[in-house]
Amino acid sequence: MTTLALAARDSATMLRRQLRHTTRDLSTTLLLLAVPIVFLLLFVYVLGGTLGDGLGGGSGGRAAYVNYVVPGILLITIAGAVQGTSISVALDMTGGIMARFRTMAIARVSVLTGHVLASVLQTLCQLVVVLGVALLVGFRPDATALRWLAVAGLLTATTFALVWLAVAMGLAAKTVETASNLPTLLTLLPLFGSGFVPTDSMPVGLRWFAEYQPFTPIMETLRGLLLGSPIGADGGVALGWCAVIALAGYGWAKRLYNRDRTR
Amino acid sequence: MTNPPNRTAIAVTGLRRSYGRQVVLDGIDLHVPEGTVFSLLGPNGAGKTTMVQILSTLIRADAGTVRVCGHDVVSDADRVRAAIGVTGQFSAVDDFLTGQENLQLMADLHHLDRAEGRRRTADLLDRFGLAEAARRPAVAYSGGMRRRLDLAMGLIGDPRVIFLDEPTTGLDPRSRRDMWQIVRDLVGRGVTIFLTTQYLEEADQLADRIALLDRGRVVAEGTPAELKRRVPGGHVQLRFADGRALAAAAAVLDVAPDPGGESLALRVPGDGGVRSLRALLDRLDAASVEVDGLTVHTPDLDDVFFAVTGQPTPGTTPEAVTAR
Numbered sequence: 001m002t003t004l005a006l007a008a009r010d011s012a013t014m015l016r017r018q019l020r021h022t023t024r025d026l027s028t029t030l031l032l033l034a035v036p037i038v039f040l041l042l043f044v045y046v047l048g049g050t051l052g053d054g055l056g057g058g059s060g061g062r063a064a065y066v067n068y069v070v071p072g073i074l075l076i077t078i079a080g081a082v083q084g085t086s087i088s089v090a091l092d093m094t095g096g097i098m099a100r101f102r103t104m105a106i107a108r109v110s111v112l113t114g115h116v117l118a119s120v121l122q123t124l125c126q127l128v129v130v131l132g133v134a135l136l137v138g139f140r141p142d143a144t145a146l147r148w149l150a151v152a153g154l155l156t157a158t159t160f161a162l163v164w165l166a167v168a169m170g171l172a173a174k175t176v177e178t179a180s181n182l183p184t185l186l187t188l189l190p191l192f193g194s195g196f197v198p199t200d201s202m203p204v205g206l207r208w209f210a211e212y213q214p215f216t217p218i219m220e221t222l223r224g225l226l227l228g229s230p231i232g233a234d235g236g237v238a239l240g241w242c243a244v245i246a247l248a249g250y251g252w253a254k255r256l257y258n259r260d261r262t263r
Numbered sequence: 264m265t266n267p268p269n270r271t272a273i274a275v276t277g278l279r280r281s282y283g284r285q286v287v288l289d290g291i292d293l294h295v296p297e298g299t300v301f302s303l304l305g306p307n308g309a310g311k312t313t314m315v316q317i318l319s320t321l322i323r324a325d326a327g328t329v330r331v332c333g334h335d336v337v338s339d340a341d342r343v344r345a346a347i348g349v350t351g352q353f354s355a356v357d358d359f360l361t362g363q364e365n366l367q368l369m370a371d372l373h374h375l376d377r378a379e380g381r382r383r384t385a386d387l388l389d390r391f392g393l394a395e396a397a398r399r400p401a402v403a404y405s406g407g408m409r410r411r412l413d414l415a416m417g418l419i420g421d422p423r424v425i426f427l428d429e430p431t432t433g434l435d436p437r438s439r440r441d442m443w444q445i446v447r448d449l450v451g452r453g454v455t456i457f458l459t460t461q462y463l464e465e466a467d468q469l470a471d472r473i474a475l476l477d478r479g480r481v482v483a484e485g486t487p488a489e490l491k492r493r494v495p496g497g498h499v500q501l502r503f504a505d506g507r508a509l510a511a512a513a514a515v516l517d518v519a520p521d522p523g524g525e526s527l528a529l530r531v532p533g534d535g536g537v538r539s540l541r542a543l544l545d546r547l548d549a550a551s552v553e554v555d556g557l558t559v560h561t562p563d564l565d566d567v568f569f570a571v572t573g574q575p576t577p578g579t580t581p582e583a584v585t586a587r
């Protein structure tokens with residue numbers, strides 16, 4: 001077998017292992033899924049009426065707000081899901097199984113690629129569920145098939161990037177607790193961006209942060225694609241951020257993974 | 264030390280490894296012929312795990328060379344990995360997976376085809392008494408079952424050299440005996456076993472050769488019989504009513520009291536046989552030294568240490584090991 005074929009085969013094995021973990025540890029998966037759904041219901045039913053009126057423009061009210069808030073909720077879904085990635089990477093690193101893998105003649109990278117592939121698949125499934133719930137509570141997108149494809153592509157790119165970042169965080173964490181805390185920041189980012197209210201309603205300093213942080217162009221692009229409104233430069237900026245985060249996460253993870261782990 | 268009819272499974276020369284300023288392995292030379300059991304015997308902190316980690320390509324030495332099955336552990340690590348099976352000191356099973364899935368995972372990582380993987384998995388589950396628990400997650404296994412699964416996972420790839428780091432620590436006597444039997448069966452199949460332990464009895468039961476590791480050095484090496492000859496039958500512990508009797512006895516028998524000096528006990532090397540005991544008591548009687556009580560010890564790691572280094576088993580504090 002060539003090195004590449006070997007890496008692919010071992011990665012597939014590790015992917016199967018990771019997917020088994022998901023089915024064994026359903027409570028964690030459900031918990032990670034519950035967070036964005038609770039956010040969705042909270043923002044739509046408790047705050048949505050008032051926030052929707054404040055959006056300006058046409059109809060206002062709850063109906064308008066559901067459409068506005070879905071991209072933010074989707075990013076919270078991704079951020080929550082990669083928290084699971086970080087935890088399971090840290091579990092592997094702190095447990096003895098990693099030492100076993102290292103004494104076997106396998107493609108070393110497969111341990112990480114297994115995590116990445118499994119997490120991306122899992123997160124995409126969660127996104128589908130969350131979108132389903134959103135449709136149930138009144139989300140009415142107005143997108144062509146092509147735009148839906150673009151939505152899927154951007155969500156996958158974002159997931160891929162954040163998963164690599166989470167893998168690095170899981171590797172960096174000395175304990176499983178730290179690994180579960182580090183990505184929490186990611187869950188908060190959509191709130192300090194255009195996820196829940198337009199940035200021009202924010203005070204100056206915060207507004208500046210909200211406009212330039214990576215999640216805002218991603219959410220704006222998703223919103224544009226889903227609601228059929230113009231996207232402008234946000235699309236390119238969003239993809240750029242995904243590439244930067246993915247590369248940084250990958251590079252960081254690779255460095256941590258290859259270091260001498262004898263502390 | 265050479266054994267011409269056998270090929271060499273493990274050859275170690277001049278091995279050194281430090282953690283920070285602490286020297287953990289300080290110039291180790293070992294030679295393990297194929298198809299034999301070699302046991303590294305030493306107390307906590309002696310460097311056993313560090314040794315196994317280096318031999319199994321997990322960490323690197325600072326100096327020296329290590330060849331396993333003829334391959335260098337640094338420049339040819341993947342060849343070494345393909346030839347070995349490792350069961351570390353701490354459990355290395357996947358808790359979320361069942362016993363069967365753990366073994367299947369190993370089979371897949373060894374690139375066995377499905378049928379062969381299934382066959383070996385079923386065979387190992389059977390051999391290790393795990394068939395009934397095969398479909399339960401490993402997290403629900405007892406310590407003994409987990410240890411057996413751990414070992415079985417290291418065997419899927421049919422390794423030629425097996426490393427076992429304290430395979431029976433924490434097991435009850437019955438599980439320990441089961442584990443010994445498993446090791447003997449493996450030897451019967453012609454594999455080489457490198458085993459660490461804190462128990463002389465275990466090394467005695469299983470090993471062809473034993474090396475005694477103390478503070479990063481091999482302080483004694485030989486067959487179990489050779490080592491035990493240095494501690495013939497262990498020792499007899501004598502207790503005395505007061506310090507005066509203790510001192511008198513020490514003078515008569517020409518042994519030094521324990522350095523601590525608080526206990527009124529004296530440790531006399533000897534095999535504890537009836538004849539030698541009688542001779543011992545006769546000598547004390549002749550000098551009119553009153554003995555309060557007496558216990559006979561069969562040799563353990565402590566005795567070997569005592570015989571080899573002239574000191575009791577050292578403590579495990581890092582300070583005790585740190586080189587000045």
Ligand SMILES: Nc1ncnc2c1ncn2[C@@H]1O[C@H](COP(=O)(O)OP(=O)(O)OP(=O)(O)O)[C@@H](O)[C@H]1O
Pocket residue numbers: 262263282287305306307308309310311312313314352461580581584
């Ligand atoms: N990762 C590490 N960082 C720093 N020091 C270490 C590390 N691993 C081991 N040591 C030190 O090296 C020495 C030998 O450790 P090692 O684990 O090899 O001993 P051991 O013989 O396996 O002991 P035990 O019977 O307790 O398992 C100890 O003093 C330990 O403190």
Ligand SMILES: [Mg+2]
Pocket residue numbers: 311312313352428
């Ligand atoms: Mg150890």
